[in-house]
Structure formats: C-alpha cells, structure tokens
Amino acid sequence: MNSRKAKSNYSKYKPRRRCYRTKTKVFADVKQRFFDFFSYWTKKRFRKSRSWIDLENASKLFPSVMNSTDTKVFRFTVTIKDNIDPQLLQMALDQAYKHFPLYHSVLRRGIFWYYYEDSDLYPVVKEETDYPCRSLFHYDKKQLLFRVLYYRNRIHLEVFHALSDGTGASWFLQLLVSNYVLLRYPESRSRRIELSAEFQDMYYESDSQLDDSFARYFHKKKNKKSITNKKTVNQDKSKKHKWKRVHHIYGFRTQDNRMQIIESEMPVKELLQISRQRNVTLSVFLTAVFIESIHKTVKKKNKNKGKSKIKNKKYSITISVPINLRQYYPSHSARNFFATTLIGYTFGQEGKTDTLDEICACVAEQYSAATEIENIEHKLYSLVKLEKNVAIRTIIRPIKDVILRIAYRINNLNITAALSNVGKISFPQSIEEYVDQVYVYTAASRPQFICITHKDILTINFSSPYQDTEIQMNFLRRLTKIGIPITIGANEVNPPDAKWQEIKP
C-alpha cells in the first residue's frame, strides 16, 4: 500500500513539474532563437565596416571589358621536380597569403566605380580540372581575385588582371613556390636562403604594396616627382605612326570558348646570340618574328582566296606591348603599374622588300622611341587626367561600363596582336634546384604571347581564342629554322564530347 501510494504521489507530482520545466525551456529557446536571428542588430561582429581602396588607373578598365572569352585572367605556371603535394601547397599558400594584404581583397561594384574591399576569405588549392584562365570575377559574388591550382608537377597561379600585373603576381608566386619547396624538400632548408633584392622587407609592408603608383607619379599637374620636368614638346607627332589598314586576325573560335594554349621552351642563350648578331634586343627580335609570322599567314590566306589585288596594297600589323613602369619610377606596389605601346610594321611600302632585317630595324626604332620616358609620361598624364575628369567621374557605373567597352573596342581596331615580355624570374638559390620551368600566359581576345626567362630557358607561351594555329606554327618554325631546339606543349581544345566520355569511361 505504502509503496503504491508513494508511486501515485510521485506520478501525480512528476508530470506537472516536467510540464512547467518544458514550458520555460521552450520559451527561453524561442527567445534565444529570436535574439540570435536578429542579432545582426545587436552583436558587434556584424557591425564590421570593411576597409576599401579605389582601383588604380590601369585596372579600372579590366572589370568593365572582361567577358567569358577574354576573362582578363593570366596564369603563372611553375613546374617542380616531383608531383605536387596538395596539403603542403595549401600550407605554403596560407603562409604566402598572410604577407600579401592586396590578395585578400574582393572586387565590388559601387555606384560610380568598382572598388577593392578587404575580406576574410581564405584561398583553397584545387586540382586543375578545368581549362585555363577561367573567369575570376562575378559582379554579385564575393570571391578572391586569384586562385592556386595544381596538376601533376605543376603549380598554377591565376590572377585577375585588375588586381595585379605580371610583376606584382610574380612576387606572390616566388613566395608561394619558395614556401612550398621549403616544406616539400626539407634538405633545402639546410642552407641559408639568400633573399634577392625583390624579397627585402620593404615589399612586405602593406602600405607600399597597396600603393597606387599611378596616382603618386602622374597626378594632374606635373609635380616634382616627375622625372622629366621639361615642357612637353610635341615630339609625339613625328613619332606617331600612321598605320595603313591594320590587319585583324579572325578565325573559328574554340569550343566552349576555351583558350588555345601552346607553350614552348627553348634555350635563351642561343636566341640571345642570334638577336645580338642582328644588333637588336631579344624583345625586338621576337616582335619582328611575330610580325613576320602573322604576315606569312596573311599572305597564304590571300593566295588561297586568289586575292592578288590586295597583295599590292599597303597594310600594317601592329603589336600591343606593355611596358613595366617600375623600371622608370621606383615602386613596390603589387598592383598594376604598366603602360602599353603599339609597335608595328607596314607591309607593301615602296622600296622595301619586307624581310626580317627590315622589320627588325623598324621595330627596334619604335621600341627605343616608345621606351623614352617623355613619351610614356606624356601618355600617362593624359590618361590620369582623363580618369580625374569630373564629367567622366560622375557618370554612373553601368553607363561607364558601356562607354569603356566601346572605347576599348575602338582602341582594339588598331591592334593586330599582343605580346609581353615579363623578363627574368628567379628564386633563392637553394630553391632554384627544385624548380624546373616557369610559364606565363593570359586569356586573350586575339592571338597573344608572353615570354619569361628562368634559368637560361626562355618559355614563349601563346594563347588564342581561335582554333587556328598557323601563326604559332610559323613563329616556331622560323625559330627552329635558325637552329633553336624547341619543346612545345599544348592543351586539347577539341576534346572528345562530354556525352561520349560518359558513355565510355
């Protein structure tokens, strides 16, 4: 009896208590969830106001004119001795990422201009499964403006051109690869690493890295920082070439609009020797060969079409060449700091036979004129002046985008192709042993090549949105004819169909 009574007491008492408890719990839970839900009003971490910086002169163009083919993304590739270890590469990337505050930024749209905004994102290395130089900027996505990929023994660094130019990106690459080699090959740590001048501590200061060198050197009025304080003489007029019917390259596009990449490597010493024999620099020689190979393609096409009339007419081939401004104006900015110039040659002029020597001489003359500091400065002052123009600044961004796109198209009417010489890249001595080759190439709207030298090997990397490879063939055949051994590699632009692949794994 007693026990039963106790039991009944217990059973009477317990449910009530439980009921009471759950009610408060539910209420507290709901309350908590409600406050959590609207915590963006109360909590401090949601109130973060992120720092931002303006884009500099050169990069203002890139987000406006990019499209799915010409994504304005360029890629550095480094081949290492062995296959890449993704975990170590991730560690190396994390280390390098810390030192480059610029690379933390994401690109966003404002009412009048684009701007970089600081972010908390972290880059993740991925295996390369897609075609090269895919887009890195989406107007409504917060994403980093670079990516690191790996494939077998290759490390790829892809960078959106609005963030950085080749020189700036090569610093990040050097740090990334050095970190990786140090992690992957412990024996490389035994020796003291002799940092090259590029790796002095100055470069790691965020201020100098984020410096807008265009604004610093080319402010509205000529300031004291200007190298040439002379009055601008109209020396441009005499040097400005009047191009005759600039040739444009067209062709069948590749499938999915993927870039056709052909990388080639050759010993630089022999090439230098040959160019010295002709009394020109390597850049001049390569430009001349490029112009000649485009000319050959045009001639062949005309022949096939039977257009003998055009043969006699004059026409020009022009090459757009970027000039690194850091060599004239001391700057440690990792952002864009370059200007472009147009080098060309007019075929069919009277009294000329259009041989390589003649092209070389013509190109060399234009190079020396283009790299004169007065000419560069004059051009950049006008560009910066244009950017600071009140009428242009107050146009809202969507309209500005359209205007820039049209201006870019009009400017492109003067350009046949493009090339860029990044120069020499080197790593600290103990790391150099493990690095084989370095390649650079870019997404392009017309055939283009970039060359870079590393450890006595010059790599010339072509990229083109077209299936046709005749220009590249003419170029490389010309070099092999002179007696330069060349090794090439290419990506597959006409792969088996995706459907077919799935059926037949």
Next chain:
Amino acid sequence: MKFCNACKVNIKGSTQTCPLCKQPTVDLTEIKSAKNDSSFDPFPIVPLRFKQYTLLTVLTVISVVVYGIMLFIYLKFPESGLLPRYIFFALLSLWLLVLALVRKRRNVAKSVLYQLNIISLLLLLLDKLSTWSGWSITYAIPLLACVALFAIMIAIGFIQKEFGDYVLYLGAVAIVGLIPLLFIIFGWVDVLWPSIISIVLSSIMLILLVIFRYRLIVHELKKRLHL
C-alpha cells in the same frame, strides 16, 4: 615525348598529331630521361560541356508562342475585348520578375528591393490597364512595402552575415515605404490606413537605422558613392 618532322619541334605528352600543323607525330626515343614530366600531357583533358537550353531561350519561346496564339484568337474573335493587353502585361511581368530574380539571386536583400519596385510598378500598370480605380496605390503598394520590410529583415536574419552588405538595401526599402506619404498629401487615396501603416513602419525603421547604425551607413555610402 613526341616529335613533329614538319615543324622540327619536340612535343610533350602523348598527342598523336602535332598541335601546330596537325600532322601525325613520331615517337621520340627518350635519350634524356631526366625530365619526368615530358611524357605526360601538360594539361588535363577537359570534356566539353553539355549544351543546355538556357532560361532565356525557354522564356523567349514561351512568350512568342503565347503571344502568337493570343493574337490569333483576338483577330479571330475581336469581341473578346481587352485580352491582348492583359496577355502583354502577363508576359512583361513574367520577364521582369524572372530576370530580376535570376540576376539578383546571390544577394537576397537586393532581390527584395528589386522585387518590391518591379511588383509595385506592375500593379500600378495593371490598375491603369483595367479601369483605374486606385486600388493599387490605396492597398497594394503600401501593404507590399510593409511586407517587403519584414521580408528583408527576415532575409538578413537568415543570411547571418555582415550587416554592412545589406544595411543600405534595408534603408532603401524603408524609403520606398515612405512613398505612400505622397499619396496622402496629394489626396490620391481615400482609405488611409494602409498608407499610414506603411509610413509608420518605414519611419520607425529609418529612425532605428539612423540612431543605431549611423556610422555603418555613412561608411557604406562613402564606399559605394565614391567618385
């Protein structure tokens, strides 16, 4: 490693044709086997993408077919009255709403703002198309503004990210909610309570924003409006 006899170049990988001249390649006996990478393809083979019918094509086909049929019916039976107008209106709203939704799908707050504006204008148009009775500005638009205000607050709550990214859109929705004030001032509406609710809620929101998030708003405005 392969070799092309025509171009006289070594070719990395196992390709059967020369990438330059498309002629068959020959095997190169690898004398220097020091480089282990030369026998592999330097790039992964990426399969082609499936060709998909995009939303745009589907929408276009639907609109053209529907409008064609309706036009045909109207021409056959002209007594059906206002029909083509309404069909045009329906297609217009379909296009506007879907495009805005798709384009702004990554930013919910922006999406709410766009939807609010588009739907308001569409309702105004519909009211105008049918005989004007003012129901759009009396009831629809003010109540829609209130709904949008709650929707955007809840949306931001779900996202749980930085408030700075959304605060301006919240402010913009609140400002749109103040527009019914004009309706009252100009005497366009007879029934006042929907407009008053909208105005009160919106001004409360604006006051809250200005009092508690003044700095954040100024920072965001400076960032987005810099010249």
